[in-house]
Amino acid sequence: MSIADNLLAFTFAATLLTLTPGLDTALVLRTATVEGKQQALRAALGINAGCLLWGAAVAFGLGALIAVSELAYDLLKYCGAAYLAWLGLNMLLRPRSALSPVEAGATPAANWFLKGMTGNVLNPKIGIFYVSFLPQFIPQGQPLVAWTFGLVSIHVVIGLIWSTMLIAATRPLAGILRREKVIKWMDRTTGMIFVLFAARLAFSKR
Template identity: 25%
Template sequence: MFDVATLVLFISTSIILIIIPGPDLVFTITQGMTNGRRAGITTAMGLSLGNIVHTLAAALGLSLIIKTSVVAFTIFKSLGAIYLFYLAFKAIKHRKELININSPKNNDSKGLFLRGLLMNILNPKVAIFYLTFLPQFVNYKSANVPLQMCILGLIFIILTAIVFSLLGYFSGIFRDRLLKKPRFSEYMNITAAVIFIGLGVKLITTKI
């Protein structure tokens, strides 16, 4: 279903995208810093599990697009590529902006988990990202495209849970990186822009 090269590329790209400073990562770090390591890990679990909804939606959506027509798929990948180029533009434009990492106290583990879960599920940007990111690593010559999407989504969820949990646990280290070394965030955003451009080109050249 997947060759080794595709899986290695998917996993390495996923890890880089996961650690790029964004709302979810910053929220995880702030909870770890202000409310303790347990709070950071709990938040990470909520944010990670929210991706299950997006994985299933992306798998169903891609399946319907492919079944509709080649024209529909062409429109889909063109719009998806434009969105990825837009993300690259934003990453470059805002690469030097300082990150606000302040957070109010909140020691309710259940509340943090649910907040993280809802933050992810209700974020339309995450849904669009899933629908543009996962399809690029699908083998369209093989059967069970939705199953492939679900497997890729599961891998991404596991990676997110591991990375975010580590960030939540060692939040002090990453907080210093983000605040005391602003160029770290700048470099990560530039890296993100390069990846988004690459993904956009890859998506627009994908054939079924």
């Protein structure tokens, strides 16, 4: 395939991957609904920063190490599962009934950014996915590092567009979605999703 064909094929595949509901979608929707659009944007930026970090790791060889080392993969996998379980159980067991002034807008900017980024960085499946998926779209003889970052950047742009669309979709329903019962339901539902993802990650095989 030509360079243009490779880029189009990757863009199509990455779009399908992004549109598939998963942990990132759950986090962005829940944060937009309960915390507001600014915090949701920070979470989305954190998620995609995690993708860039994995892209760097793959480009410079760490992703390949995780792909071949059972110990490295398991260590990162269990750390990621523990982190997701911790987030999920907090939401599940201690759901909020209302937004405090801090949660409504004064939370430090890094908070949700770091949560989104940490969740992605501690998920070794992203590294495995990049290691196995990206090389298929890098033309023979092209610089590996530059192409890896280029393809990951395309994935990040698609992810940010999708996250922005999800956040915008919650705005017309903001009044309803910020009610006490809805906030509790959102926290518990998202918490359960996170716990299920943690269990799936912990017991997953390559």
